[in-house]
Amino acid sequence: MLQAEYITKTFKRKHGEVIALDQVSLKIEKGEFIAITGPSGSGKSTLLLALGGMSSPSKGAVLFEKNSVYNWDVNKRAKWRASQIGFVFQSFNLIPYLTVYENVGAGLALAGEKNISDALIIPLLEQMKIADRKDHLPSELSVGQQQRVALARALIKNPNIIFADEPTGNLDPETGKEIMQIITKQHQEGRTVVVITHDPQVAHAAGRIIRIAEGRIVEY
Amino acid sequence: MKIRQIVIKELFQRRNQLISSLIAVSLGIAVMVAIQSITYYSEKAVAGELDALGANVLILAKDATVQDYYSADFQQSEIPEDYVTILAESDIQGIDNMSPKFSLPIDLNGRQATLTGILPKNEFKSKYIWQGALGIFSQPEGCGTPVNIPGVTYAAETTVRRQVIEDLSPLEMLAGADIAKILGIAENDSLVVLGKKFIIIAVLPLTGTVDDGRLFAHLHTVQELAGKSDVLHSIEIVGCCSAISGGLIQKINKLLPDAKVVTITQIVQTQIKTNTVMKRISIILLIVILLVGGASIANYMFSNVQERQREIGIYLALGANQYWIIRMFLMKALIIGISGGIIGYLLGSVLAIILGPQIAGINVLPLPWYAVYSLLISVIIALIASAIPALKAAKVDPSIIMKEI
Numbered sequence: 001m002l003q004a005e006y007i008t009k010t011f012k013r014k015h016g017e018v019i020a021l022d023q024v025s026l027k028i029e030k031g032e033f034i035a036i037t038g039p040s041g042s043g044k045s046t047l048l049l050a051l052g053g054m055s056s057p058s059k060g061a062v063l064f065e066k067n068s069v070y071n072w073d074v075n076k077r078a079k080w081r082a083s084q085i086g087f088v089f090q091s092f093n094l095i096p097y098l099t100v101y102e103n104v105g106a107g108l109a110l111a112g113e114k115n116i117s118d119a120l121i122i123p124l125l126e127q128m129k130i131a132d133r134k135d136h137l138p139s140e141l142s143v144g145q146q147q148r149v150a151l152a153r154a155l156i157k158n159p160n161i162i163f164a165d166e167p168t169g170n171l172d173p174e175t176g177k178e179i180m181q182i183i184t185k186q187h188q189e190g191r192t193v194v195v196i197t198h199d200p201q202v203a204h205a206a207g208r209i210i211r212i213a214e215g216r217i218v219e220y
Numbered sequence: 221m222k223i224r225q226i227v228i229k230e231l232f233q234r235r236n237q238l239i240s241s242l243i244a245v246s247l248g249i250a251v252m253v254a255i256q257s258i259t260y261y262s263e264k265a266v267a268g269e270l271d272a273l274g275a276n277v278l279i280l281a282k283d284a285t286v287q288d289y290y291s292a293d294f295q296q297s298e299i300p301e302d303y304v305t306i307l308a309e310s311d312i313q314g315i316d317n318m319s320p321k322f323s324l325p326i327d328l329n330g331r332q333a334t335l336t337g338i339l340p341k342n343e344f345k346s347k348y349i350w351q352g353a354l355g356i357f358s359q360p361e362g363c364g365t366p367v368n369i370p371g372v373t374y375a376a377e378t379t380v381r382r383q384v385i386e387d388l389s390p391l392e393m394l395a396g397a398d399i400a401k402i403l404g405i406a407e408n409d410s411l412v413v414l415g416k417k418f419i420i421i422a423v424l425p426l427t428g429t430v431d432d433g434r435l436f437a438h439l440h441t442v443q444e445l446a447g448k449s450d451v452l453h454s455i456e457i458v459g460c461c462s463a464i465s466g467g468l469i470q471k472i473n474k475l476l477p478d479a480k481v482v483t484i485t486q487i488v489q490t491q492i493k494t495n496t497v498m499k500r501i502s503i504i505l506l507i508v509i510l511l512v513g514g515a516s517i518a519n520y521m522f523s524n525v526q527e528r529q530r531e532i533g534i535y536l537a538l539g540a541n542q543y544w545i546i547r548m549f550l551m552k553a554l555i556i557g558i559s560g561g562i563i564g565y566l567l568g569s570v571l572a573i574i575l576g577p578q579i580a581g582i583n584v585l586p587l588p589w590y591a592v593y594s595l596l597i598s599v600i601i602a603l604i605a606s607a608i609p610a611l612k613a614a615k616v617d618p619s620i621i622m623k624e625i
Contacts, residue, residue, distance in 0.1 A: 082539020
C-alpha cells in the first residue's frame with residue numbers, strides 16, 4: 001500500500017550536511033499497525049513526514065499504491081493527504097483561535113467536505129468524550145482533551161492511514177492509555193496505523209515494531 | 221468551517237497587529253479623502269465666485285490700464301475687433317465666453333456717463349448676476365457656464381424679456397441700476413443719446429460693479445455713434461477656473477502679443493492657486509499612502525506569516541494546498557483593505573467637514589463616490605502588499621509542525 005524505496009533525506013546545516021535518513025526502505029501493508037521506535041534524532045519523524053507526503057526525500061521514492069507520491073505536484077499531494085492521511089502529533093498542533101468544534105470542522109473542510117454539520121462532528125466528539133467542550137478553545141482544555149481533539153480532527157475525514165507522532169508523549173499514563181485505546185480501535189476497524197513512540201507499551205500494541213538508529217532501519 | 225471564518229477568527233486573535241495595520245491604512249485614506257473633499261468644495265466655491273464675478277480675464281490695449289477700464293476712459297487705447305475672431309479660432313481651451321466692448325463717454329443733460337457697446341448674447345452669458353437677478357436663467361454650473369433648470373417653464377413675460385434682451389436691436393438700450401435711478405428712467409422709457417433715441421428695454425439689477433453706472437447698447441451701434449468700426453476697448457473673458465490656473469493668461473498673451481491681458485479676479489486667483497496646491501498635495505499623499513500603507517500591511521503580513529508558520533504547516537498537514545494558503549492570506553488582506561477603506565473614508569469625511577471651514581473657509585459635505593475610490597485604493601494596496609507574503613506562506617515547509625514547542 002505505502003512503500004519507502006531507498007529514501008535518503010539530508011539537511012544542509014552551517015557545519016555541513018546532516019543525513020537524517022539513509023537509504024531507508026519500508027513496506028506498509030493496508031490495515032497494518034506499525035510502531036517506529038528509536039532514540040531522539042534518529043530520523044523517526046523525518047521518515048513519518050516523508051511517508052506522509054510532507055517532506056520530499058533527497059533520494060529514493062515514496063510509493064502509494066505503486067504511484068510515486070513525490071512525482072505528483074504539491075496540490076495533488078495535498079489532496080491525497082487530505083483524503084487518505086490523518087496526522088496526530090505529540091504537541092497536538094491545534095489551531096489556537098478555533099474552538100474544538102471548529103478545529104475538527106477545519107479537518108473536514110480541508111478534506112473537501114462542503115456541508116459541515118453537527119451530524120458529522122458531534123457524534124465523533126461524543127465518542128472522544130469532548131462534546132461538552134465543543135465551544136472551548138484549545139487553551140481551555142487539558143492536554144488529554146487536546147489530544148482527543150487532535151484525534152477527532154484526524155479521524156473526522158475517515159482516513160485510510162493514521163500517522164501518530166508520539167501521541168502519548170505529553171500525556172499522563174492514564175490518558176495516554178485512553179488515547180492508545182482509541183488508536184488501537186482505529187486499527188481494529190481496518191485503518192493502517194503508523195505510530196512513532198518511545199514508550200515500549202505503546203510499541204507493543206503494534207503488530208510490527210521498526211527500530212531506527214542514525215537514519216537507518218536497524219530492526220524490523 | 222470556511223476560509224472566511226478562519227481568517228476572521230485569526231484577525232481577532234491578533235487584534236493588536238490588526239489595529240495598528242488598520243490605523244496606518246485608514247489614516248492614509250482619511251487624509252486623502254479629507255484633502256480631496258476640501259479641494260472639491262473649494263473648486264466649487266471658486267467656480268461659484270467666478271460665475272458671480274462674470275468676466276475674470278480682461279484684454280486691453282497695451283497702453284491702457286485696468287483703471288481706464290473701470291473709468292471707461294480709454295481715449296485712443298483701442299484693440300482690433302479681430303482679436304475676438306483670433307481667440308475664437310484658436311485652440312486655447314478654457315474660454316467660456318468673450319464679451320467685446322466699446323465704451324463711449326456721453327453727456328446726459330450735463331451729467332457725464334458711459335455708453336458701452338456690447339454684443340448682447342455674449343454679454344448676457346458672462347453676466348451671471350444680471351441673469352440671476354432677472355430670474356431668467358438658472359444657476360450656472362461649473363466654470364461660468366449658465367444652464368437652464370430642467371423642467372422649469374418660464375412665464376410668458378420672462379420669455380419675452382429674454383428674447384428681447386438677447387436680440388438687442390440698434391435702438392434698444394439697457395440701463396445700469398444707478399444711472400437709471402439718477403436719470404429717473406424705467407423700462408420702456410426712451411432716452412436720447414448723441415442725438416439718437418433709444419428705448420430702455422430693461423433696467424439691470426444692482427451689481428455693485430461699474431455696470432451700475434453705465435448704459436448699454438449694441439456694440440455696432442455704439443461704434444457707429446463714435447464713428448469707429450472694427451475696434452474695441454476691451455474684451456472681457458469668462459475663463460474656466462482650472463484653465464486660468466493652467467496658464468490661460470500666458471496662452472492669450474502669446475496669441476495676442478500686442479494686447480495687455482490681465483486677470484481681474486486676484487482673490488479668486490489665490491483660491492485657484494490654493495486648490496492647485498491642494499490637488500498636488502493629494503497626489504503626493506496618494507503616493508505616500510501607497511508606500512506607507514503598503515509597507516505597513518506588507519510588514520504586518522510578513523510577520524504574520526513568520527508567526528504562523530506552524531499553523532500554516534498544520535493546515536498543509538490537514539490537506540490544504542498552496543492556493544488555499546494564498547487565498548487565506550489574500551482574504552485577510554481584502555478584509556483589512558475593505559475595513560481600512562471604509563474607516564478611512566468615514567474619518568476623512570468627518571475631518572473634511574470639521575477642517576473645511578477652518579482651512580479653506582468653505583462648508584464641506586461627504587462625497588459618496590469617494591467611498592468607492594477609498595475602497596478601491598485601500599483594497600488594491602492591501603492585496604499588492606500581501607501578495608509576496610502570501611506566496612511565501614504557501615511555500616512554508618510543512619515539516620515545521622514536527623518541531624516541538
